Amino acid sequence: VQGVQGQRGDQGEQGLDGERGGQGAPGESLVYHAITPPDPAHLNLDVVDGVPSAATTSADPLPGSNEGVALVDPFHLDAGTYLVSSTVGFFDLDNNDSGGPEYGVMKIWLCTSSEVTSCQEPSVGSLWTADIPDDATNGAQQSGTILLDVPTGGDWVVSRAVVRGGTGTYQAGANVIVTRLADGS
Numbered sequence: 001v002q003g004v005q006g007q008r009g010d011q012g013e014q015g016l017d018g019e020r021g022g023q024g025a026p027g028e029s030l031v032y033h034a035i036t037p038p039d040p041a042h043l044n045l046d047v048v049d050g051v052p053s054a055a056t057t058s059a060d061p062l063p064g065s066n067e068g069v070a071l072v073d074p075f076h077l078d079a080g081t082y083l084v085s086s087t088v089g090f091f092d093l094d095n096n097d098s099g100g101p102e103y104g105v106m107k108i109w110l111c112t113s114s115e116v117t118s119c120q121e122p123s124v125g126s127l128w129t130a131d132i133p134d135d136a137t138n139g140a141q142q143s144g145t146i147l148l149d150v151p152t153g154g155d156w157v158v159s160r161a162v163v164r165g166g167t168g169t170y171q172a173g174a175n176v177i178v179t180r181l182a183d184g185s
């Protein structure tokens with residue numbers, strides 16, 4: 001004859017932790033952003049003054065030549081892969097009569113320091129606007145996104161702007177947004 005079932009025993013001790021899983025792929029994250037600060041001398045538009053003109057057929061801005069002006073400060077990136085999005089706006093608030101079209105141009109280089117003289121062609125990105133309006137009020141704007149591979153050791157991102165086909169000086173501003181897609185090796 002089967003006897004009565006005995007009582008259930010006490011719960012055992014908790015086992016050891018399992019091994020930690022492998023590292024996941026890095027997520028996309030904002031690593032840098034900047035915008036030209038407002039200029040009280042120009043209705044608080046986000047512009048810098050004194051953007052130089054250049055010949056329509058030139059390759060300006062060029063390091064060591066007609067370098068143009070910076071619309072945003074240089075910044076450093078560690079090795080990795082990034083998306084760099086930028087928008088530029090150019091204005092002719094002095095109503096310069098150039099006798100022809102005035103094209104806003106901004107170039108971006110990867111450089112060994114924050115000085116534009118450390119930069120080399122070719123640029124890693126460039127933006128061209130259509131003709132800047134001649135009503136001394138409205139702007140010509142362009143935006144773009146590039147995939148940027150920064151090599152081991154990191155680099156500086158330096159950008160400069162000119163107006164090709166213009167005369168005198170102009171006003172322009174930019175923003176830049178940098179997100180990391182992958183860490184460098």
Ligand SMILES: [Ca+2]
Binds near residue numbers: 097102133
């Ligand atoms: Ca003009």
Ligand SMILES: [Ca+2]
Binds near residue numbers: 100101102131132134
């Ligand atoms: Ca124009």
